[in-house]
Amino acid sequence: MLLRRRTTSYFRNLTTETKQGSDYSKDQNFTHILNEICTITRTKPRWENTLLSQYPSFNFSNPNFFLHYLNHQNNTFLSLRFLHWLTSQCGFSPDQSSCDALFDALVDAGACKAAKSLLDDCPDFNPKPASLENYIRCLGKGGMVGDAVDVFFRLKKVGFLPLVSTFNVSLxxxxxxxxxxLVWKLYAHMIESGVVGSIDVxxxxxxxxxxxxEGKVFDGYELLRQVLEKGLCPDNTVFNSLIAGFCKESQYARVSEILHIMISMKCNPGIYTYQEVxxxxxxxxxxDEGFRVFNDLKDRGYFPDKVMYTTVIKGLCDMGLLGEARKLWxxxxxxxxxxxxxxxNVMIDGYCKIGDLVEAKKLYDDxxxxxxxxxxVSYTTMISGLCLRGRVDEALSLFHEMSRKGVARDLISYNSLIKGLCQNGExxxxxxxxxxxxxxxxxxxxxSFTPLIKSLCExxxxxxxxxxLKDxxxxxxxxxxxxxxxxxxxLCKEGNVAQGMEWxxxxxxxxxxxxEQTFENLIDGLSQEDRLDDILIVLDLMFREGYRLKESIIHSLVSKFCKENFHFPKLCLEEFGERN
Structure with missing residues (x-):
C-alpha cells in the first residue's frame, strides 16, 4: 500500500501512448498487456530472452509505461530488474518521475544497496532532498555508514539541512x-551547519x-557532567558505556559514582548495568568484589539472569571456589x-582445573x-582437563570421537592436545x-608451536x-x-654456546x-669454553635486566678469571658487590 501511495501522484496527469501515439486509456488492450507482462516477469525465470518477441509492436521505451508497471507490479526488486532490462534492450532512458518513484520505493523497502545502484546507474538522476534524507536513514540501518555520511555532504551542496533525529540515527x-x-566527522558537519543549538541529549x-x-572514558565522563548540569539525562545505554569503560581502566570509584548519579537522577540501574559492573x-x-556486588544486587531485590549467574560462576571457578560455584549452580x-x-562448560572447566575429573565427567554426561x-567447546574443555592431569590417551580418544560424531575440531582442540602430548613426552x-x-x-x-619447541629442546x-621457530x-x-x-x-646443553650467545x-x-636460568646456562657454557670476554658481556646484560648472581657462580667466576690470569677489572668486582 505504501508503494501505491508513493507512486499514485506520478500518474495523475500522465498521458499513455502506444507506439503509434494513441492514448493508452483508449487502448482496451493496454491493461490486458500490462497484466500479462507483470505476470511474465514475476513467474518466468528467463523472461528477458523472450519478452520482446512476444510483444513486437509494444512500445516498451515509453517512460509512462514503466510508471504503470511499477505501480501495478508492486514489487520494487522486480521493478528494478525490469528497469535494467528496459535500459539495455529497449533504448529506454528513465525520466525523473520514473527514477523518483523507484528510488522512494526501494528506500521504503529498506533496499539500500539497490537504491545506491540506481543512483550509480543514473548519474543524471537527482532525488528530492526529502528522499535523500530517508535514504540516509536506510543506509544507516543497512550499515552503509560511509555512504550515509556522503549523502549528508551531498545535501549540504543543495542547501538542505536534515533533521537532528536523522543525524542521531546515523551517529x-x-x-x-x-x-x-565518522561520528566526529558528522558532529563537525553539524557544528558547521549551525545545528549545535538543536543538538539533543x-x-x-x-x-x-x-x-x-576510543578509550577516552574520562572525556566521556566530563561530557556527561556538562549534560547533567543542563538538567538533561541520557539513557541507560550511555551510563553503561561509561561503566564498561571505567571497569576497563579499573576506576571502580568512578563506577560507583556513576551508579549513584543514575539513582539520584531516577535513572535506576537495570540488570544489564550491573552485569557490566x-x-x-x-x-x-x-x-571477591564482583561476588560481593552480585550478592548485594540480590539483597536489593534484583533478579539476576542466566548470563549474570554464568559470569559469577565462571569467576568463582577461576578462583578455585568450586563449592561456592556449585551453590550458585x-x-x-x-x-x-x-x-x-x-x-x-564453565563448571566442567572449573572441575578439570582442580583435577576433579570425576565430577567433570558427571556434569559432562548430565x-x-x-x-x-x-x-x-564441551569436547575441548574435557580434552584440556584430561591433558592437564596427564590422561592424554583419554584426551586423544575424545579427539578422535569428535571426528566420528561429526563435531568439527577447531584450533583450540588441536593446540590443547599438542600441549598434552608434549607434556607426556609423545x-x-x-x-x-x-x-x-x-x-x-x-x-x-x-x-601450536610453543610446546613442541620446548619439548624438542629438552x-x-x-x-x-x-x-x-623459522616456520x-x-x-x-x-x-x-x-x-x-x-x-x-x-643450544648450551648441546655445546653450541656461541649460537646460544647469538640468540x-x-x-x-x-x-x-x-x-635468569638462561643467563646462568650461558655463563656456565662460556666458562667451560674459556670464553671470558663473552662472559663479561653476558654479565653486563644480566645485570641490566635486574638479575643477581648466585654466590656459588661468583666464586666460580672469580676463581676462573684468576686461574686464567685474565685481567679482571676492579670495577667488575665492585659491581659484583653492589649488584649482589
Whole structure:
C-alpha cells in the first residue's frame, strides 16, 4: 500500500501512448498487456530472452509505461530488474518521475544497496532532498555508514539541512559498526551547519559512547557532567558505556559514582548495568568484589539472569571456589534458570582445573543427557582437563570421537592436545598432529608451536626446534620469551654456546627478557669454553635486566678469571658487590 501511495501522484496527469501515439486509456488492450507482462516477469525465470518477441509492436521505451508497471507490479526488486532490462534492450532512458518513484520505493523497502545502484546507474538522476534524507536513514540501518555520511555532504551542496533525529540515527549506526571517525566527522558537519543549538541529549549520548569506544572514558565522563548540569539525562545505554569503560581502566570509584548519579537522577540501574559492573570486575581479576556486588544486587531485590549467574560462576571457578560455584549452580536451577551449554562448560572447566575429573565427567554426561548437543567447546574443555592431569590417551580418544560424531575440531582442540602430548613426552604424535592441523587449513597460533619447541629442546633436538621457530617466523607469528629461552638453553646443553650467545643478543634486541636460568646456562657454557670476554658481556646484560648472581657462580667466576690470569677489572668486582 505504501508503494501505491508513493507512486499514485506520478500518474495523475500522465498521458499513455502506444507506439503509434494513441492514448493508452483508449487502448482496451493496454491493461490486458500490462497484466500479462507483470505476470511474465514475476513467474518466468528467463523472461528477458523472450519478452520482446512476444510483444513486437509494444512500445516498451515509453517512460509512462514503466510508471504503470511499477505501480501495478508492486514489487520494487522486480521493478528494478525490469528497469535494467528496459535500459539495455529497449533504448529506454528513465525520466525523473520514473527514477523518483523507484528510488522512494526501494528506500521504503529498506533496499539500500539497490537504491545506491540506481543512483550509480543514473548519474543524471537527482532525488528530492526529502528522499535523500530517508535514504540516509536506510543506509544507516543497512550499515552503509560511509555512504550515509556522503549523502549528508551531498545535501549540504543543495542547501538542505536534515533533521537532528536523522543525524542521531546515523551517529548510532556509525557507533554500531565501530566507525568513531565518522561520528566526529558528522558532529563537525553539524557544528558547521549551525545545528549545535538543536543538538539533543541523544546526540550527546552518541558522543559519550564514541569517547568510550576510543578509550577516552574520562572525556566521556566530563561530557556527561556538562549534560547533567543542563538538567538533561541520557539513557541507560550511555551510563553503561561509561561503566564498561571505567571497569576497563579499573576506576571502580568512578563506577560507583556513576551508579549513584543514575539513582539520584531516577535513572535506576537495570540488570544489564550491573552485569557490566560484575563482568568488568571479574575480567580484572577482582573476583571477591564482583561476588560481593552480585550478592548485594540480590539483597536489593534484583533478579539476576542466566548470563549474570554464568559470569559469577565462571569467576568463582577461576578462583578455585568450586563449592561456592556449585551453590550458585543449584540456586540458579531452583529459580527456574536452566543452565545452557556455556554454563555447563564453565563448571566442567572449573572441575578439570582442580583435577576433579570425576565430577567433570558427571556434569559432562548430565549435559548430554539433557539433550545439549556435544560441541567443540564441551569436547575441548574435557580434552584440556584430561591433558592437564596427564590422561592424554583419554584426551586423544575424545579427539578422535569428535571426528566420528561429526563435531568439527577447531584450533583450540588441536593446540590443547599438542600441549598434552608434549607434556607426556609423545613428540612424534604431537608433531603429526601439528602437520594434520596445517593440512586441515587451520592458521596455526603461537600456542601450536610453543610446546613442541620446548619439548624438542629438552630432548636434544634443538635443530628441529629452530626449524619450527623459522616456520613461525615465516607465518608472521612472534614467539614468546620462554620459547627463545628454551632454544638458548637447548643450544648450551648441546655445546653450541656461541649460537646460544647469538640468540641471547637477538632476544635482547627484540625487547624480550630472558630468564635468569638462561643467563646462568650461558655463563656456565662460556666458562667451560674459556670464553671470558663473552662472559663479561653476558654479565653486563644480566645485570641490566635486574638479575643477581648466585654466590656459588661468583666464586666460580672469580676463581676462573684468576686461574686464567685474565685481567679482571676492579670495577667488575665492585659491581659484583653492589649488584649482589
Amino acid at each position: 548510532l549506526a556509525c557507533l554500531k559498526v565501530g566507525r568513531t571517525d 541523544e546526540t550527546v549520548g552518541c558522543l559519550i559512547k564514541a569517547f568510550c569506544a 560484575i563482568n568488568g570486575l571479574f575480567k580484572r581479576k577482582k573476583n 543449584f540456586e540458579m536451577i531452583c529459580k527456574g534458570l536452566v543452565p545452557n551449554e556455556y554454563t555447563y 549435559m548430554c543427557d539433557r539433550g545439549y548437543a556435544e560441541n567443540v 613428540l612424534v604424535k604431537a608433531t603429526d598432529l601439528l602437520h594434520e592441523l596445517l593440512a586441515q587449513g587451520f592458521e596455526p597460533s603461537v600456542s 630432548v636434544g633436538e634443538t635443530g628441529v626446534a629452530m626449524r619450527l 613461525m617466523h615465516d607465518r608472521h607469528l612472534e614467539p614468546i620469551a620462554s620459547t627463545l629461552d628454551n632454544i638458548i638453553v637447548g 641471547l643478543l637477538k632476544m635482547i634486541s627484540w625487547k624480550l627478557k630472558p630468564k
